[in-house]
Amino acid sequence: MAQQKKSIGIVGARGHTGAELIRLIAAHPMLELAFVSSRELDGQRVGEHSDAYAGELRYENLDAAAVAAKRADVVILALPNGKAAPYVEAIDRATPDTLIVDLSADYRFDKAWYYGLPELTREKWRGEKRISNPGCYATAMELSIAPLKDLLAAPPVCFGVSGYSGAGTTPSDKNDPEKLRDNLMPYALTGHTHEKEVSFQLGLPVEFMPHVAPHFRGLTVTTNLYLARPLKREDVLARFHQAYDGEKLVTVLDEAPWVSRIAHRHHAEIGGFALSADGRRVVVVATLDNLLKGAATQAMQNINRVLGVDEYTAIPA
Numbered sequence: 001m002a003q004q005k006k007s008i009g010i011v012g013a014r015g016h017t018g019a020e021l022i023r024l025i026a027a028h029p030m031l032e033l034a035f036v037s038s039r040e041l042d043g044q045r046v047g048e049h050s051d052a053y054a055g056e057l058r059y060e061n062l063d064a065a066a067v068a069a070k071r072a073d074v075v076i077l078a079l080p081n082g083k084a085a086p087y088v089e090a091i092d093r094a095t096p097d098t099l100i101v102d103l104s105a106d107y108r109f110d111k112a113w114y115y116g117l118p119e120l121t122r123e124k125w126r127g128e129k130r131i132s133n134p135g136c137y138a139t140a141m142e143l144s145i146a147p148l149k150d151l152l153a154a155p156p157v158c159f160g161v162s163g164y165s166g167a168g169t170t171p172s173d174k175n176d177p178e179k180l181r182d183n184l185m186p187y188a189l190t191g192h193t194h195e196k197e198v199s200f201q202l203g204l205p206v207e208f209m210p211h212v213a214p215h216f217r218g219l220t221v222t223t224n225l226y227l228a229r230p231l232k233r234e235d236v237l238a239r240f241h242q243a244y245d246g247e248k249l250v251t252v253l254d255e256a257p258w259v260s261r262i263a264h265r266h267h268a269e270i271g272g273f274a275l276s277a278d279g280r281r282v283v284v285v286a287t288l289d290n291l292l293k294g295a296a297t298q299a300m301q302n303i304n305r306v307l308g309v310d311e312y313t314a315i316p317a
């Protein structure tokens, strides 16, 4: 007998990550989209905004109590930072067994929540149904640093460049195509949330300098790693191959990856591996689509895990 589908709702479904989640869920054999919330699109048909969705569902303006009253099996929170708590509290009260995946930074420092970067934390999942999805840059930084973590002589220094979809849909300089034209916009050069997130998750200080560029989607993080002892390039490559060769969504390349090649793709690419002449400094380049492996695809990996189905279900190759 076919298994019954699980109901899933998205809070903050109008946004960039919400749109990607609708697309992934529409193709998922075990998930049925039960509700999508948006204040701005209230009453409009989802099918008018997503070519991937064919049903009759409409966006609704739902507060926390209304979301909890839907009693969905899975709720994804795709809200701006700082907005998740009322939804979590209402679901905790009404249906504590509901799986919540939060895309914001709100629970990434909360040890009661599972931090879902599967390639690095898969073994740490203890059946939690409260999952914080990592930040987009943070995913690229952690994947770049983890294989050499035990050999570091100094804090990793990460130079990040994101497409402007990373800045969401609330208008700002960082998502204004006019201000970004022919431009590279530095911001939060010390103390970015993802600097704190990676430092917290890897247990070592990390330095991060983000920028936004005129392209829409995809990010690059170039990481400088000082090593406690000299390595040869083949030693570095061997560590990355060992870490990720079994992973469908992380590809290790010889060359440094290009962001133009990762847009709309679900995996991350890591390459470059340039060594200084003394073998004590290595530069690693990572790219990923901030809306996919940096957000929606990673959320789907986490949901699949909790559903007990193959982690890559409904994630295109």
Ligand SMILES: NC(=O)C1=CN([C@@H]2O[C@H](COP(=O)(O)OP(=O)(O)OC[C@H]3O[C@@H](n4cnc5c(N)ncnc54)[C@H](OP(=O)(O)O)[C@@H]3O)[C@@H](O)[C@H]2O)C=CC1
Pocket: 011, 012, 013, 014, 015, 016, 017, 018, 037, 038, 039, 040, 041, 077, 078, 079, 080, 081, 083, 103, 104, 105, 134, 135, 136, 165, 166, 167, 168, 169, 170, 290, 291, 294, 295
């Ligand atoms: N963009 C990216 O690359 C990534 C984003 N994230 C995180 O995912 C989350 C969503 O990001 P993104 O999709 O880019 O954001 P968007 O700005 O594109 O969308 C935000 C969504 O939240 C809704 N919303 C905004 N303010 C409120 C509010 N006060 N109360 C209720 N709903 C609200 C909006 O809909 P409406 O106004 O119609 O209600 C919209 O659906 C953020 O926390 C972001 O940091 C994580 C990784 C990558």
Ligand SMILES: CC(=O)N[C@@H](CCC(=O)OP(=O)(O)O)C(=O)O
Pocket: 081, 103, 104, 105, 134, 135, 136, 137, 162, 163, 164, 165, 166, 167, 168, 174, 193, 194, 210, 211, 212
């Ligand atoms: C270009 C741009 O502005 N990017 C966002 C990163 C988006 C993201 O993943 O951030 P959260 O940690 O808030 O989920 C930023 O730097 O805040």
